[in-house]
Amino acid sequence: MKATTPFLATLAAVVLAGCGSTSVNTVERAQPIGERHLVSDKRVIADRSLDSAVRIVGLSEGATPDGFIKVQVEVQNTGRWKKSFSYKVEWFDANGVLVDTPATTSISRQIEGREALFLTAVAPTATAKDFRFKFSGIPRRRGS
Numbered sequence: 001m002k003a004t005t006p007f008l009a010t011l012a013a014v015v016l017a018g019c020g021s022t023s024v025n026t027v028e029r030a031q032p033i034g035e036r037h038l039v040s041d042k043r044v045i046a047d048r049s050l051d052s053a054v055r056i057v058g059l060s061e062g063a064t065p066d067g068f069i070k071v072q073v074e075v076q077n078t079g080r081w082k083k084s085f086s087y088k089v090e091w092f093d094a095n096g097v098l099v100d101t102p103a104t105t106s107i108s109r110q111i112e113g114r115e116a117l118f119l120t121a122v123a124p125t126a127t128a129k130d131f132r133f134k135f136s137g138i139p140r141r142r143g144s
Helices: 004-019 048-053
Strands: 054-063 069-077 083-092 107-111 116-122 130-137
Touching: 048 054, 048 083, 048 130, 054 130, 069 107, 069 130, 107 116, 116 130
Parallel strands: none
Antiparallel strands: 054 069, 069 116, 083 107, 083 130
16 A cells, blocks of 8 residues: 555656646846846726736836837736636827737737746837837636
């Protein structure tokens, strides 16, 4: 009986590991060379379940070599399971008017449990001077 105990423990560990979501380990410099230009942000939370599942960690802004605005949002899955969400970026000119572009479509993404990732967008035109990221949850299908 004692000989089967380690086998059963190993089998249980393998089975339980297969049932969970994939987790992500990361490694990075302790003292990063590049410094992010963090931007103060204003958040409007309409979906508390999405906010608690996919949390916005920070917002950075930069520019491309051509002078176009480049923005990056860091998001983190605060849960243990993979989450699906979508986002889109709206761009505005210097007068606060929405820049009409066919590229303003929602992009679907998935994020593993406890994972952090960066979402990057570059202004579609030089007239774009400001931006807004919009996030929405993707409802689960029945039976999944």
